[in-house]
Amino acid sequence: MFDPDSSVFFLFVAIVLVFIVVIKAVAIVPQQHAWVIERLGKYDRTLSPGPGFVIPFIERIGYKHSLKEIPLDVPSQVCITKDNTQLQVDGVLYFQVTDAMRASYGSSNYISAITQLAQTTLRSVIGKMELDKTFEEREMINAMVVAALDEAALNWGVKVLRYEIKDLTPPAEILRAMQAQITAEREKRALIAASEGRRQEQINIATGEREAFIARSEGEKQAEINKAEGEARAVLVVAEATAKAITQVAQAVNQPGGIEAVNLNVAERYVDAFANVAKQGNTLILPSNMADMGGLIASAMTIINKTGQGSASPRA
Numbered sequence: 001m002f003d004p005d006s007s008v009f010f011l012f013v014a015i016v017l018v019f020i021v022v023i024k025a026v027a028i029v030p031q032q033h034a035w036v037i038e039r040l041g042k043y044d045r046t047l048s049p050g051p052g053f054v055i056p057f058i059e060r061i062g063y064k065h066s067l068k069e070i071p072l073d074v075p076s077q078v079c080i081t082k083d084n085t086q087l088q089v090d091g092v093l094y095f096q097v098t099d100a101m102r103a104s105y106g107s108s109n110y111i112s113a114i115t116q117l118a119q120t121t122l123r124s125v126i127g128k129m130e131l132d133k134t135f136e137e138r139e140m141i142n143a144m145v146v147a148a149l150d151e152a153a154l155n156w157g158v159k160v161l162r163y164e165i166k167d168l169t170p171p172a173e174i175l176r177a178m179q180a181q182i183t184a185e186r187e188k189r190a191l192i193a194a195s196e197g198r199r200q201e202q203i204n205i206a207t208g209e210r211e212a213f214i215a216r217s218e219g220e221k222q223a224e225i226n227k228a229e230g231e232a233r234a235v236l237v238v239a240e241a242t243a244k245a246i247t248q249v250a251q252a253v254n255q256p257g258g259i260e261a262v263n264l265n266v267a268e269r270y271v272d273a274f275a276n277v278a279k280q281g282n283t284l285i286l287p288s289n290m291a292d293m294g295g296l297i298a299s300a301m302t303i304i305n306k307t308g309q310g311s312a313s314p315r316a
Contacts, residue, residue, distance in 0.1 A: 024056035034100035038062040046100045063104040065097045069161060072111065074118045076167075079126040081134060087126060088169040091145075093118050094161040095153070102157025110156040114149060118163065121148040131170065138165050 028051050029035050035047040039059045047061075054061065076090035095114060097103045107113050125144045126134055134141070142163045149160040170178070252261070 021056050025053055027052040027054050027061060032067045034065045034067055034097070035061050036063040036065070036100050036104045043101060043105065063100065065100045065103055067097055067100075069094055069096045072115060074115055074122075074163075077119050077123070079123045081126055081129060081131045083130045085131045085174060086171055087131065087134060088167070089122060089126065089165060090167055091118070091122070091163055091165045093149070093163050095149075096159050096161060097157060098159045099157030102155065104157075106156040110153070110158050113156060114153060114158065114160070117149055117152055118145060121145050131174070134168060138168075141165060 027035065027047060029047045029049045031049045033049060035052070037044045037047060037052075037054060037059050038061075039055070043062070044059060072093040072095060074091045074093050076088055079087045079089050081087055093114065103110055122141070122145055125141050129137065129141075142165060145163040146160055149163070153160050
C-alpha cells in the first residue's frame, strides 16, 4: 500500500542530494587564483578565475594557489665574510606562483624551500666578500641571490622577483672600530679642508699683493710719464714766452723812443739792485767806479746802441 508521507520524504531527500551535487559541481575561482583539479587522485587540469565545473565524487580541488606577489620574510642569520667577520643579516623575499601544477607537485613546501635556499645562497655570497664590500655591494648581493633562487625555483612553479637585505649588523667590537675609523676619516678630511683653505688664502693674498704691486708700479710709471710730459710742456711754454718777449723787446727798441726807454729801464734796475744789496746784508760790495754812475749808464747804453745798430744794419 502506497504511503504519501514516505514519497514526500524521499522527494525531499532527492532534492537535497541534487542541490549538494550542484554545489559540489560548481567551482567559482576568485581573481588572481588558480585551483588544481584532481580526478581520481591524479592531476587533471587547472581552473582559471571564474566559474568552473567539477564532477562530484570523481574530481576534487586538490590545491588552491594565489597568483599575487607574496612577500616572504627571510629569518635573520649569521654569515661569515671573507675576512672572517661575523655578520647578522636578514632580508625579505618577493615571489609569485606562475605554474600552479608545479607549485602543487614540484615541492612539498615551496615556501620553506625558497626560505632555506635564500639563506644558504646569502651565506655563500657574503662568504666571498670582505666586510666593507658587503655594505657597498648590497645591490649586487640582492641580484646574486635572486639569480640563484630563480633558477632553482623554476621547477617549483615559482618566480622569484627580488630580494632585499633589510639589515646588516656586525658585532659590537666591529661597530666601535668602524665608528672610530669613520671619526678619524672625518677628522682627516677636516684637517685637509682646513689646510686647503689656508693654502688658498695664502695664494689669494700673494696674488692680491702681486696685482696691487703691479697696479702701483703702473700708476707710478704713468705718473712719471705725466710729470715728464708736463715739465717738457712747461719748458716749451716758457721758451716760447721768452722768445716772444725777446722778439717784442727787439721790436720795441727799433721803434722811435725805444732807446731812451731802454736807457731809463737800465738806470732804474741798476739803482734798485744796489738798493736791495744794501738792505739784505751787513756787508756791502760796491764797484770801484761807483761815483761815476753816469759813466756806467753811458757804457751800458753804448753797448745797447751798438747792438741796435748791428741789428739794424742788416735791415738796411
